[in-house]
Amino acid sequence: MGCSASLPDRNSTARLTGFNSESNGATDSKNLKVKLVLLGDSGVGKSCIVLRFVRGQFDPTSKVTVGASFLSQTIALQDSSTVKFEIWDTAGQERYAALAPLYYRGAGVAVVVYDITSPESFNKAQYWVKELQKHGSPDIVMALVGNKADLQDSRQVPIQDAMDYAEKNGMFFIETSAKTADNINQLFEEIAKRLPRTLSS
Numbered sequence: 291m292g293c294s295a296s297l298p299d300r301n302s303t304a305r306l307t308g309f310n311s312e313s314n315g316a317t318d319s320k321n322l323k324v325k326l327v328l329l330g331d332s333g334v335g336k337s338c339i340v341l342r343f344v345r346g347q348f349d350p351t352s353k354v355t356v357g358a359s360f361l362s363q364t365i366a367l368q369d370s371s372t373v374k375f376e377i378w379d380t381a382g383q384e385r386y387a388a389l390a391p392l393y394y395r396g397a398g399v400a401v402v403v404y405d406i407t408s409p410e411s412f413n414k415a416q417y418w419v420k421e422l423q424k425h426g427s428p429d430i431v432m433a434l435v436g437n438k439a440d441l442q443d444s445r446q447v448p449i450q451d452a453m454d455y456a457e458k459n460g461m462f463f464i465e466t467s468a469k470t471a472d473n474i475n476q477l478f479e480e481i482a483k484r485l486p487r488t489l490s491s
């Protein structure tokens with residue numbers, strides 16, 4: 291079973307918006323709702339990151355995502371504010387690349403994922419960053435994520451290269467492991483902290 295295949299289809303409840311406050315449309319900077327899109331090469335672990343974040347599970351036999359999958363998760367921050375992430379987990383296979391704009395348009399957050407054992411996936415991540423810079427929302431919060439950090443012995447993307455790239459492009463950077471859960475919650479918490487608080491619906 292794939293990391294996304296076990297998730298319920300909640301497309302019908304999706305709202306294709308960027309930042310929004312909750313509470314029936316009233317301005318409420320303490321309860322944000324944000325559309326988040328995951329982009330990156332096939333096999334880097336996007337669906338596994340989402341499954342780990344939402345369900346606390348890992349699927350070593352994860353199958354490729356077809357089209358995209360949607361699910362949501364709300365987190366509470368230390369200041370008692372909440373952020374509801376409406377997550378679009380896109381398909382990384384080349385044949386689905388043309389669909390990506392449907393998911394990143396209007397997104398308040400983009401999480402661009404690569405695999406630390408794959409330089410090709412790091413190149414692909416840079417392609418997505420450029421694409422977002424050209425066609426994404428101007429105020430989009432972008433995170434660069436080096437996944438599979440548990441595979442240190444097979445590392446091929448130096449952490450410094452990724453840090454430098456992220457800094458140059460104004461992105462938040464973190465290495466994660468969906469397998470061990472390392473830094474998965476931290477990724478979403480750090481994104482939540484970086485969201486603009488003054489926007490109303």
Ligand SMILES: Nc1nc2c(ncn2[C@@H]2O[C@H](COP(=O)(O)OP(=O)(O)OP(=O)(O)O)[C@@H](O)[C@H]2O)c(=O)[nH]1
Nearest residue numbers: 332333334335336337338350352355382467468469
């Ligand atoms: N070792 C290790 N393997 C991982 C990790 N995350 C995912 N994997 C494995 O990588 C493979 C691909 O994971 P997916 O989450 O399905 O990849 P994806 O990015 O969603 O791929 P597409 O849906 O095709 O875009 C699976 O075999 C996972 O078990 C990780 O953190 N560490």
Ligand SMILES: [Mg+2]
Nearest residue numbers: 336337354355
């Ligand atoms: Mg997937």
